[in-house]
Amino acid sequence: MQPTLQTNxxxxxxxxxxxxxxxxxxxxxxxxxxxxxxxxxRFLALVESLESDEWEKPTVCPLWNVRQMLAHVxxxxxxxxxxxxxxxxxxxxxxxxYREAGFxxxxxxxxxxxxxxxxxxxxxxxxxxxxxxxxxxGVRNRLPWLLRALRLPxxxxxxxxxxxxxxxxxxxxxxxxxxxxxxxxxxTGHEMTQTREHDGRITxxxxxxxxxxxxxxxxxxxxxxxxxxxxxxxxxLGENARPRASITMDVLDFHLLAAVRLPANDLPSHTKISxxxxxxxxxxxxxxxxx
Numbered sequence: 001m002q003p004t005l006q007t008n009x010x011x012x013x014x015x016x017x018x019x020x021x022x023x024x025x026x027x028x029x030x031x032x033x034x035x036x037x038x039x040x041x042r043f044l045a046l047v048e049s050l051e052s053d054e055w056e057k058p059t060v061c062p063l064w065n066v067r068q069m070l071a072h073v074x075x076x077x078x079x080x081x082x083x084x085x086x087x088x089x090x091x092x093x094x095x096x097x098y099r100e101a102g103f104x105x106x107x108x109x110x111x112x113x114x115x116x117x118x119x120x121x122x123x124x125x126x127x128x129x130x131x132x133x134x135x136x137x138g139v140r141n142r143l144p145w146l147l148r149a150l151r152l153p154x155x156x157x158x159x160x161x162x163x164x165x166x167x168x169x170x171x172x173x174x175x176x177x178x179x180x181x182x183x184x185x186x187x188t189g190h191e192m193t194q195t196r197e198h199d200g201r202i203t204x205x206x207x208x209x210x211x212x213x214x215x216x217x218x219x220x221x222x223x224x225x226x227x228x229x230x231x232x233x234x235x236x237l238g239e240n241a242r243p244r245a246s247i248t249m250d251v252l253d254f255h256l257l258a259a260v261r262l263p264a265n266d267l268p269s270h271t272k273i274s275x276x277x278x279x280x281x282x283x284x285x286x287x288x289x290x291x
């Protein structure tokens with residue numbers, strides 16, 4: 001449903017102290033290892049708590065149930081834990097039948113991970129992830145900076161152009177696991193474990209990416225995102241230091257919107273916008289970041 005409009009004036013919106021999105025510190029390589037390790041343990045704790053009747057529940061990803069989503073996460077870790085798995089997933093020979101069936105490169109990669117584990121039980125997948133997860137983090141941590149700086153033609157909506165390998169290995173793999181943890185929580189009704197230090201940092205890094213995408217579309221104006229919840233915070237995106245509009249929404253709804261899992265027109269009724277309605281709705285329609 002459409003967010004509630006509280007006011008519709010063109011004055012700058014009075015807001016509490018907001019973090020300028022452009023000043024959010026980038027993720028460092030050293031920090032990336034700690035963030036990935038923490039997320040792995042949280043993800044494992046969630047899947048180890050699931051009951052037998054929860055594994056077949058559908059998820060927001062149409063092709064996958066909960067067990068298949070775990071297979072994807074496990075396969076993604078295995079690709080960096082074992083060279084044979086990396087070749088199986090990334091080389092053209094393995095991808096060819098999927099590409100011929102109309103899959104994109106990334107969709108083919110993800111589906112290989114799932115199909116290769118079609119007969120694995122949930123317990124077997126968890127064991128594989130327990131082994132491959134830390135090993136994959138270690139491999140990614142040891143990648144030399146020259147290799148991490150290599151820019152690859154990987155399509156990552158809404159980014160275009162070449163993507164640094166280090167952006168994928170340091171940031172996106174962890175963000176992907178975090179998002180799938182939320183997907184599984186939504187599918188099974190489990191509560192999403194969050195802390196300001198870990199999940200709040202993941203939120204801030206999404207906001208930092210969103211600012212790169214959204215700022216050119218705001219034509220010199222700015223918008224405030226006031227994300228409620230322990231992993232949220234107040235952020236100002238755009239060139240102007242004072243936002244013309246403010247969007248107040250739950251932090252998990254923000255992630256669902258940014259990950260294209262929740263359409264802007266279907267946001268819950270507790271989402272509020274104030275100030276310049278046009279700018280607010282422009283921002284909501286373009287709230288999208290790579291996960």
